[in-house]
Amino acid sequence: MQYKGSCHCGAVAFEAEGELSGAMACNCSICQRRGSLLWFVPRTRFRLLKGEESLTTYTFNKHAIQHRFCKVCGILPFAEGKMPDGTPMAAINIRSIEDIDLDGIPVQHYDGRSL
Template identity: 45%
Template sequence: MEREVAGGCHCGAVRFEATIDTTLGLECNCSYCAKAAPLLAFTGGENFRQTAGEGAMTDYRFYKKVIAHLFCATCGISAFGRGETPDGQKMVAINLRCLDDLDMTGVHKGSFNGAAL
């Protein structure tokens, strides 16, 4: 079930609001996520609004360089990343661990085969 959420990085420079399903968090097996360990919820760009910190982030890209692994340049936390689906739709991968007051006991874990992209 989708609901309104808000979240951000650790220091508060980066903030966002989104409408997403918070009952499923995906663990990605790509070489970046294997180290950073975010719990991801994917959604279309229309369901996501960055409310602070557009200029406070660093954009890290690797491999095909199509996914922007964004992180706060001050505290280092990656609250979300941006990319596009194969058909060109804007996509955001939100780190559920960065939501305000999310009860993680209600989040089921799944896996995302990012290593195969």
């Protein structure tokens, strides 16, 4: 299935393809504060439709994940990094996806604080 999403102001828009059967809530120092629900897809199944110039990037700790924020409204629609096997991935904040029922998506809790 194909999903579309954006930041709050619409300066950044994307689409992703895959089966959205669940999301992850992480308790690491950034995710806990941000409140994102993350869905991981191979980077080849993610496409930025507009807004590269409106994005800024934040990294911390091991600098393994590039957290991509809209410079206009501050929303993080996605992050980029690598899967454990080295495959490039996008971590999509499902809260930024259009027309989905968040209550219908199972959420797995991840203890990122312990890493």
